[in-house]
Amino acid sequence: MASRSHKQLGEFELISRLCAGIRLGRRTILGPGDDCAIISASRRNLLLTVDSMVEGVHFDLRWGRPALLGARSLAVNLSDIAAMGGSPTACVVNLAVRDGVGQRTLDRIYAGLRNSAHEAGVDIVGGNITRASDLSITIALLGEVTGGAAMRRDSARPGDEIFVTGALGDAALGWRLLSGELTARGVARSYLVDRFFRPPNRLRAGQRLAAIDPTPSAIDISDGLLQDLGHILERSRVGAEIDASSIPLSPAYRAVMGDDISYAFSGGEDYELLFCLRPGYRESELTRRLRAPVRRIGRITRQKRLEVIGSLQPDLSKHGAGWDQLRSSPLKRLD
Amino acid sequence: MASRSHKQLGEFELISRLCAGIRLGRRTILGPGDDCAIISASRRNLLLTVDSMVEGVHFDLRWGRPALLGARSLAVNLSDIAAMGGSPTACVVNLAVRDGVGQRTLDRIYAGLRNSAHEAGVDIVGGNITRASDLSITIALLGEVTGGAAMRRDSARPGDEIFVTGALGDAALGWRLLSGELTARGVARSYLVDRFFRPPNRLRAGQRLAAIDPTPSAIDISDGLLQDLGHILERSRVGAEIDASSIPLSPAYRAVMGDDISYAFSGGEDYELLFCLRPGYRESELTRRLRAPVRRIGRITRQKRLEVIGSLQPDLSKHGAGWDQLRSSPLKRLD
Numbered sequence: 001m002a003s004r005s006h007k008q009l010g011e012f013e014l015i016s017r018l019c020a021g022i023r024l025g026r027r028t029i030l031g032p033g034d035d036c037a038i039i040s041a042s043r044r045n046l047l048l049t050v051d052s053m054v055e056g057v058h059f060d061l062r063w064g065r066p067a068l069l070g071a072r073s074l075a076v077n078l079s080d081i082a083a084m085g086g087s088p089t090a091c092v093v094n095l096a097v098r099d100g101v102g103q104r105t106l107d108r109i110y111a112g113l114r115n116s117a118h119e120a121g122v123d124i125v126g127g128n129i130t131r132a133s134d135l136s137i138t139i140a141l142l143g144e145v146t147g148g149a150a151m152r153r154d155s156a157r158p159g160d161e162i163f164v165t166g167a168l169g170d171a172a173l174g175w176r177l178l179s180g181e182l183t184a185r186g187v188a189r190s191y192l193v194d195r196f197f198r199p200p201n202r203l204r205a206g207q208r209l210a211a212i213d214p215t216p217s218a219i220d221i222s223d224g225l226l227q228d229l230g231h232i233l234e235r236s237r238v239g240a241e242i243d244a245s246s247i248p249l250s251p252a253y254r255a256v257m258g259d260d261i262s263y264a265f266s267g268g269e270d271y272e273l274l275f276c277l278r279p280g281y282r283e284s285e286l287t288r289r290l291r292a293p294v295r296r297i298g299r300i301t302r303q304k305r306l307e308v309i310g311s312l313q314p315d316l317s318k319h320g321a322g323w324d325q326l327r328s329s330p331l332k333r334l335d
Numbered sequence: 336m337a338s339r340s341h342k343q344l345g346e347f348e349l350i351s352r353l354c355a356g357i358r359l360g361r362r363t364i365l366g367p368g369d370d371c372a373i374i375s376a377s378r379r380n381l382l383l384t385v386d387s388m389v390e391g392v393h394f395d396l397r398w399g400r401p402a403l404l405g406a407r408s409l410a411v412n413l414s415d416i417a418a419m420g421g422s423p424t425a426c427v428v429n430l431a432v433r434d435g436v437g438q439r440t441l442d443r444i445y446a447g448l449r450n451s452a453h454e455a456g457v458d459i460v461g462g463n464i465t466r467a468s469d470l471s472i473t474i475a476l477l478g479e480v481t482g483g484a485a486m487r488r489d490s491a492r493p494g495d496e497i498f499v500t501g502a503l504g505d506a507a508l509g510w511r512l513l514s515g516e517l518t519a520r521g522v523a524r525s526y527l528v529d530r531f532f533r534p535p536n537r538l539r540a541g542q543r544l545a546a547i548d549p550t551p552s553a554i555d556i557s558d559g560l561l562q563d564l565g566h567i568l569e570r571s572r573v574g575a576e577i578d579a580s581s582i583p584l585s586p587a588y589r590a591v592m593g594d595d596i597s598y599a600f601s602g603g604e605d606y607e608l609l610f611c612l613r614p615g616y617r618e619s620e621l622t623r624r625l626r627a628p629v630r631r632i633g634r635i636t637r638q639k640r641l642e643v644i645g646s647l648q649p650d651l652s653k654h655g656a657g658w659d660q661l662r663s664s665p666l667k668r669l670d
Contacts, residue, residue, distance in 0.1 A: 133469045
């Protein structure tokens with residue numbers, strides 16, 4: 001079978017092959033292979049999200065590591081569940097395959113995806129495969145609200161303090177190193193590239209955060225700090241003041257970019273959590289509670305605008321106020 | 336705003352624009368605009384499915400009627416829920432947009448999708464937009480098992496009689512008329528093309544079918560009668576005998592194809608239901624009960640093979656035993 005290409009295999013055979021060996025949890029009554037999956041009823045409210053990774057837009061197969069790309073396609077969805085403080089349960093996968101992508105690459109992508117799903121306790125309950133001009137993986141992920149309430153974007157209030165997990169800008173640099181837009185060597189390069197391929201898993205951190213009363217407002221940073229904070233400000237009808245000098249940067253980021261904090265502000269692909277809490281929480285206390293590094297970066301204000309204070313200022317002329325897939329297309333420049 | 340192209344609009348603005356005016360049901364606690372949608376818990380088991388429509392594979396924008404294409408992208412998912420006998424509740428939509436597709440086209444696609452969702456009682460609870468080389472619409476649809484049990488592919492038993500709803504092959508002919516592979520004029524052409532653009536809604540029929548005891552085995556015919564019946568045979572470990580002369584054909588089908596029943600056997604895109612019942616049900620009784628035309632086409636046998644009897648035999652050399660997206664690519668020939 002291994003020598004047959006996906007063009008010789010039919011869609012049904014390919015799905016069966018890719019889903020072979022998938023372990024299903026107790027909640028899944030019927031997994032891949034029927035018109036729909038059947039999942040047990042639950043008393044908890046459901047979470048539902050969809051995200052897509054497209055070759056030439058979000059990744060390039062020439063970068064290699066197809067298993068990591070497969071894992072990453074689920075990770076970006078897990079991040080949405082983490083930002084609500086929920087627990088992921090089941091997903092369906094739409095795989096679009098272009099001519100020239102071999103069965104081995106697909107097998108590796110799916111192996112990475114299956115591992116990632118297993119680690120996160122997510123059942124891959126169904127899928128669809130189609131031809132297309134780009135290779136792409138689109139995942140719809142179902143989850144549950146595990147605590148009392150989900151964390152939303154519309155509940156930030158003036159006076160709230162703004163925190164982020166992890167360090168920002170690393171994945172954006174990794175992506176630009178891979179695409180040849182930036183150069184770096186050695187440990188810094190490896191670290192940043194790895195940060196692109198392996199987004200952080202903030203599911204536990206999100207769940208612990210959602211247990212705080214009142215429920216924090218939160219979002220995951222996928223399109224860049226400024227753009228994603230902007231979504232909270234817009235939905236909550238508030239403003240914010242951010243202290244640029246407090247943005248958490250990794251040593252690798254500093255080694256490559258020095259004082260240029262623009263990628264940390266608007267690079268995108270971080271998949272860290274940004275959240276807003278009533279005043280009084282210390283960074284060290286939150287870091288212990290969430291079991292993830294937490295940094296205070298500013299506060300929510302009544303004035304409906306975003307102000308960046310501090311001596312370091314991001315140069316936003318490079319990539320606007322955030323990474324927007326429809327506006328920017330660095331990968332396309334490679335072609 | 337109408338004069339701005341989607342390249343000037345950002346992803347967030349575009350989603351907001353496309354989702355504007357979406358009416359949400361009581362079950363939806365939080366709709367589009369956050370990391371995830373939140374949907375109320377339900378005591379019923381869940382159904383989950385995903386399907387994708389890709390330009391150049393499943394449709395061609397040059398055919399026009401973008402609103403119907405938008406509606407159709409949901410209809411093909413509704414058909415999966417119908418085949419389980421379930422009730423659809425909520426969906427998330429991934430829209431991939433290529434250069435050259437204007438805002439007006441996207442607006443029309445989404446208008447058709449919104450209408451279709453409203454008619455089916457489905458909430459569009461979230462979405463994602465990305466750039467790609469093809470326009471595509473991928474929908475993950477959530478539903479509920481409404482009766483006692485869902486209809487599955489793995490429960491057909493020897494002796495069961497096999498039925499289908501509607502007429503077969505029309506949509507496959509419509510598709511080939513649109514793509515220029517076949518020609519026809521007048522009423523027959525309009526009828527067949529319309530059957531491609533507007534798949535039948537068999538949700539009610541599916542729900543009424545699932546109420547029969549014992550629960551029928553069922554599937555929707557999306558890849559052609561032979562291929563989809565094949566899935567039931569494989570999963571149920573049985574065979575079947577089909578009487579070719581009993582396959583329901585429309586007058587338009589007969590006008591264009593005469594005695595050639597191959598498209599009815601393996602054309603695909605029908606989105607009719609195929610189901611298996613213990614002997615004793617009359618076509619007229621089922622037609623009344625399901626409020627859809629029902630025809631008996633054969634029976635399930637113990638021998639694990641599919642036999643087509645009758646004087647008319649399908650010519651399967653043309654498109655194999657069913658339409659498989661990865662194997663066939665008639666649309667690509669247009670380019």
